[in-house]
Amino acid sequence: MKAKLILLTVSLLSASLLVGCAKSPSGRQQLTLFSNSEMKQLGTQSFEQMKKEIPLSRDKKLNQYVQCVATHITAQVEKGYAIKTWEVVVFDSDQVNAFALPGGKIGVYRGLLNVATTQDQLASVIGHEVAHVLSEHGNERMSHAQLANAGLAVADVFSKESEYGGVAMSALGLGVQYGVLLPFSRTHESEADLFGLALMAKAGFDPRAAVQLWKNMAKASSGENPAEILSTHPSHKTRIDDLNAAMPTALKLQKQANSRPHCK
Template sequence: MRTWIKASTLFTIAGLTACSSSPTGRNQILMFSDSEMSSLGAKSFEQMKKEIPISKNKKTNAYVQCVAKHITDTIPPQPGFTEWEVVVFDSDQVNAFALPGGKIGVYTGLLKVAKNQDQLATVIGHEVAHVLADHSNERLSQSQLANAGLSLANVALGASEYKEYQQVTMSALGLGVQYGVILPYGRTQESEADIVGLKYMAKAGFNPNQSVDLWQNMGKASGGSQPPEFFSTHPSHSTRIKDLQATINTLPAYNVKAPKCG
């Protein structure tokens, strides 16, 4: 009975108090406050800084900081934090991320694929867009509601049957957790971050056309090993490029002097 009450409470809270809209007008359920998300982001970031080597290369750090600053300077003050923190991690991973609370991480491996400042700005703009669109909050809220649903299934199926299907169900829901707050984004969120992030980087003076070159580089770097789009949480490179080209054609002329970061 307690499980049913708990689940019912979660759904009631979500339905009454957590409705919101994303930057592209999607309906979202956000169950956590800005301060809660910023706290989670900060704690996760501190943990990562302890566990992953941080680059000491002054030139690389200055370059990444410059690109990131030009983008974040175009963004109005955000609830939950006052400053953006950027850290370059010394890792071969071709990746970057941004966490609630204004935390940005860039792996040095990305700089081998993002070959100029405009391509790097594409990635950073994309990751910052995840934060400003509350995608982490959305994923955590979905996880919370899904766990309530799984609790209901536990009661309906019985503990032994539920245990047998739990791992498969959790995987299907994308509930893997790393460093506390990093949950995999879905294709809709990834596509949204592409569109919103492109606007941020263009507004900062970077060349949006380089976003297409970036994803062509990504495709080459993957060696054609990317799984079909249907089986992936990320859009395929071809879909991403098509959507980016369509967005570029709608961007206003910002008339901003191009940054000189590298």
């Protein structure tokens, strides 16, 4: 039984590595095991569920403002990504957050606007979230989680026969969490920062606002962030340093933009 399970799992891992390789917009090798249609379905289902569970903002001006910023950002998405329309929703919640999902779904929480106080700062957030979708980070995260679970299943066969099986499994689970999954997430965040910076600049927004946004985020968090090594996000300082390093290129892209957004 053990031998069959091990053989099956190794075969699954080998096949996955052969058929699921792709490249991110930055040129990094990715493992993507799910099809675009599967990701779109998951994104759409999740979005519809959220709209049922979280109150939607009925503030017409607020919705128009967020829609305006998002439209300028999504207009920069190349046709090759096969997302023709984007649905934008403002959630009536104090949470400081936003997200984008496969299938062209964008959610912005009202509380974010207390931190992203200008159209350019909001554009940096929406650009970042759209960049996650275009970079297939959700697919990659799910793919790595699936392989991690397959590996844990094999290890569990051995651990059950050991006096210290439970301890070994806990240690292995912790190792997978902090040694594989979270570092990839920090990579995703950094990629989305830079890709999103380019998107907002191409749309005509001021890319320098991205730096100010993260200064606002650092102030709003009041030093409560976890240590970067245990976080799914880079530290505020790391993000700001990386954004500043990419700023000359972003400013050139903004200069080349055909228009300057005026979202109010």
